[in-house]
Amino acid sequence: MDVHSPRTPRRRHMRRATTLIALGAVAALTLSACAAGDGGSGDDGGDKTLTVWLPGTNQTEIDLVTDTIVPAFEKESGADVEVTFVDWGDISTKLNSAFAAGTAPDVFGHGPAATADFVANDRILDLDDRVAAMSADDRDDLAAALPGGQVDGVQYLMPLSLQGYLVMYDADAFTAAGLDPDAPPATWEELKTAAEALTERDGQTITRSGFLSPSQAIARQQSFATFLFGAGGELVNEEGTEAAFASKEGVDALDFFTGLYSGDTAVSANLGEDYLNAPAAQQPLVQRSAAMTIQAAPMMQQIVDAAPDRDLRVMPALSFEGGDPAAFGGAGPGLMINADSKSPDLAWDFIEYMLSPEVSTEYTQGTGAIPVRASAADSDYAKNSPIITTFLEQSEHLKANPNVVGWVQVRDALDKELERALNGVASSQEALDAAAAEADKILGANG
Amino acid sequence: MTSTTIAPVAASSAPAGATPPPPPRRRRRWSRSAIFGLVFVLPAALYIVVFQLVPVIYGLVLSFTTYSPLSRSGPEFTGVDNYAELLGDADFGNALLVTGRYVLQVLPITVVLALGLALLVNRPFKGVGLFRSALYVPHIVSLTAVSMVWLWMYSQTGLFNEVLGFFGAPAQSWLLDSDSALNAVSAMRIWKALGSNMVLLLAGLQSIPRDLYEAARVDGAGRWATFRYVTLPGLRPMLVYVVAMDIIYLAQGFAEIYVLTQGGPLASTTTVNYLIYTEAFQYNQMGSASAMAFVLFALIIGFSVLAVRGVMGRQK
Numbered sequence A: 001m002d003v004h005s006p007r008t009p010r011r012r013h014m015r016r017a018t019t020l021i022a023l024g025a026v027a028a029l030t031l032s033a034c035a036a037g038d039g040g041s042g043d044d045g046g047d048k049t050l051t052v053w054l055p056g057t058n059q060t061e062i063d064l065v066t067d068t069i070v071p072a073f074e075k076e077s078g079a080d081v082e083v084t085f086v087d088w089g090d091i092s093t094k095l096n097s098a099f100a101a102g103t104a105p106d107v108f109g110h111g112p113a114a115t116a117d118f119v120a121n122d123r124i125l126d127l128d129d130r131v132a133a134m135s136a137d138d139r140d141d142l143a144a145a146l147p148g149g150q151v152d153g154v155q156y157l158m159p160l161s162l163q164g165y166l167v168m169y170d171a172d173a174f175t176a177a178g179l180d181p182d183a184p185p186a187t188w189e190e191l192k193t194a195a196e197a198l199t200e201r202d203g204q205t206i207t208r209s210g211f212l213s214p215s216q217a218i219a220r221q222q223s224f225a226t227f228l229f230g231a232g233g234e235l236v237n238e239e240g241t242e243a244a245f246a247s248k249e250g251v252d253a254l255d256f257f258t259g260l261y262s263g264d265t266a267v268s269a270n271l272g273e274d275y276l277n278a279p280a281a282q283q284p285l286v287q288r289s290a291a292m293t294i295q296a297a298p299m300m301q302q303i304v305d306a307a308p309d310r311d312l313r314v315m316p317a318l319s320f321e322g323g324d325p326a327a328f329g330g331a332g333p334g335l336m337i338n339a340d341s342k343s344p345d346l347a348w349d350f351i352e353y354m355l356s357p358e359v360s361t362e363y364t365q366g367t368g369a370i371p372v373r374a375s376a377a378d379s380d381y382a383k384n385s386p387i388i389t390t391f392l393e394q395s396e397h398l399k400a401n402p403n404v405v406g407w408v409q410v411r412d413a414l415d416k417e418l419e420r421a422l423n424g425v426a427s428s429q430e431a432l433d434a435a436a437a438e439a440d441k442i443l444g445a446n447g
Numbered sequence B: 001m002t003s004t005t006i007a008p009v010a011a012s013s014a015p016a017g018a019t020p021p022p023p024p025r026r027r028r029r030w031s032r033s034a035i036f037g038l039v040f041v042l043p044a045a046l047y048i049v050v051f052q053l054v055p056v057i058y059g060l061v062l063s064f065t066t067y068s069p070l071s072r073s074g075p076e077f078t079g080v081d082n083y084a085e086l087l088g089d090a091d092f093g094n095a096l097l098v099t100g101r102y103v104l105q106v107l108p109i110t111v112v113l114a115l116g117l118a119l120l121v122n123r124p125f126k127g128v129g130l131f132r133s134a135l136y137v138p139h140i141v142s143l144t145a146v147s148m149v150w151l152w153m154y155s156q157t158g159l160f161n162e163v164l165g166f167f168g169a170p171a172q173s174w175l176l177d178s179d180s181a182l183n184a185v186s187a188m189r190i191w192k193a194l195g196s197n198m199v200l201l202l203a204g205l206q207s208i209p210r211d212l213y214e215a216a217r218v219d220g221a222g223r224w225a226t227f228r229y230v231t232l233p234g235l236r237p238m239l240v241y242v243v244a245m246d247i248i249y250l251a252q253g254f255a256e257i258y259v260l261t262q263g264g265p266l267a268s269t270t271t272v273n274y275l276i277y278t279e280a281f282q283y284n285q286m287g288s289a290s291a292m293a294f295v296l297f298a299l300i301i302g303f304s305v306l307a308v309r310g311v312m313g314r315q316k
Helices: A007-039 A059-077 A088-101 A112-120 A128-132 A136-141 A171-176 A188-198 A219-230 A248-261 A297-306 A344-355 A357-367 A374-378 A386-393 A407-422 A428-446 B032-062 B081-087 B090-121 B128-140 B143-154 B159-166 B181-206 B210-218 B223-251 B255-260 B272-282 B286-315
Strands: A049-055 A080-086 A107-110 A162-170 A200-202 A205-208 A292-296 A312-314 A327-331 A334-337
Touching: A049 A059, A049 A088, A049 A344, A059 A080, A059 A344, A059 A357, A080 A088, A088 A107, A088 B272, A107 A112, A107 A344, A112 A334, A112 A407, A136 A374, A162 A171, A162 A297, A162 A386, A171 A188, A188 A248, A188 A292, A219 A248, A219 A327, A219 A407, A248 A407, A248 A428, A292 A297, A297 A312, A297 A386, A312 A386, A334 A344, A344 A357, A357 A374, A374 A386, A407 A428, A407 B272, B032 B286, B081 B286, B090 B128, B090 B181, B090 B223, B090 B272, B090 B286, B128 B181, B143 B159, B143 B181, B143 B255, B181 B223, B181 B255, B210 B223, B223 B286, B255 B272, B272 B286
Parallel strands: A049 A080, A049 A107
Antiparallel strands: A107 A334, A162 A292, A162 A312, A162 A327, A200 A205
């Protein structure tokens, strides 16, 4: 055999090529099989598997969901549920990447502010029919929360809890300053006066803030919203097509906000510091570096646990003189169903299970959140917690950010201008006008 | 029937002085060692192509499109619009200035201090190993973890304010004041980069032949002359490497910004990389984010080349 025959190498090459193609095909099939396995979504009628991503790194919540709630659902439904907790800071990034790659989970949790963008891109299922199929009692019980999960009147997100920000105060500090802790301020003007009495200074430096409102990035927009709503203003017009915050109410609200940190009657120290997300033991109320702070319900619970010997109380929602009480809040984080899920019915079963009266109360109790069901007011959890009782009583005054496409960009544009006003770089009117111009552009582009 | 026989022309019968015909072409064959070499190189080459080259090319393509990962329609070609918009983008301009200032205030200090430390630990003294290790430790710890520790140290009740309080000075808002925030981040970055730069420069110092120093001593050179005419020229290749790598790393500053300041206050610490992050992952504007990334890439290349030429040029 002539080994130098010109035909033989070609044959060899062909054989090699065939082998490579075969190996490639095997590898591709193996990878695709792995990918299918990772996806985890089975047909509703077949393999009952469900992938769920929940935001947050609260260990109590993780333990409760993974050790108690999900196993109970699996037992009841016969499904296999794979739950992944994702840090709040990463949830949008990971979801976007997963959507682009076609590997997004069947069910995922997020804040209401993100809902409109998912809807605009046809990424989540319309839940109207499924909500309509719930019992009337259930719908009534969830009535306070459901609107927060709607975009253009259509239900897309099912809130797992309510959220809200009220003022927590140190009753002993009130007494020491000659104030009556049993008659806390009812308006923002009264609160400012009380805060001036509670503020302690060392020369020009405030050593104890009379009142602290979140002033770090993003949270300062929520503080502004609280003051704006209390002044009777709105963030966007009814159609959601134009900014409405550059109004007289908006300017009054921002003047009040900036006045907390600047001027001779300043009552707040450390503009821009994120006390809201500090550990409970480092909270200004626990450290006695503030007498009143705006807080969310879960952290209030943790603060009470961190300072059990202190008399810390919660104020009802405040307004400006002549206005209606209001505070930033409303529907909290909730669950959505991926529009490409192969198990939408099973996904809905999981959501319904999470929202069932017993599980919902157990979940909100475990996380220290405000229960999403009105009937939870009768639960031991609410009855035994003055904080939760106050939040439930005030739930009608809680107002959320609007669910409009592009809201995250609008919020950040507003946030940037609020920072300029708070730092004295721009007046309230200038800052709000600039933010409104930017917001109108964004809302117009998405409208 | 007559026949004509044509005798073959034998090579040996060629007339003297004629060019010999070229030798028969040998078919190229892969040698055994070449095949082995290819097999060993292939995984790394594939890795580089699949995980580095392709994403970079894809990023470049995306920079000429408008694309949101949430969108089902995929990227839409927009030509050079993203680049054109960057020209008038005040936020991008500010981010470029912040990035430039960050590089310029960290790089010289970290290189000069690291050189001083390298000269110090190049001498034998008791505990030199421990001293070198202690200086190198910050480089081993992840930037995010280090930033978390410094976040606490800069807080109102953190270490720095405690020290100030001990001496009766008022507490400072290190990260909350737009005048001091970038300086505070820079101080952390200088501390972080010092150890690795010192080790690299130490390696450079130890590679300088000892006989050059002996020759300089014999010639009567003093300490400064020895440093200037022996140490610095010998260290130049390593200095080039250190300066170039520092420019590359510092110009891509992100983790420390994300943890310490989130780009604030008043955008005083918003570097280009942080702006790219917000554009890409908060607003899903992958096209404009990619354009920013490639402008930054071009600037890094440009400034690195300038820095390398600046240092090497003197050698010529």
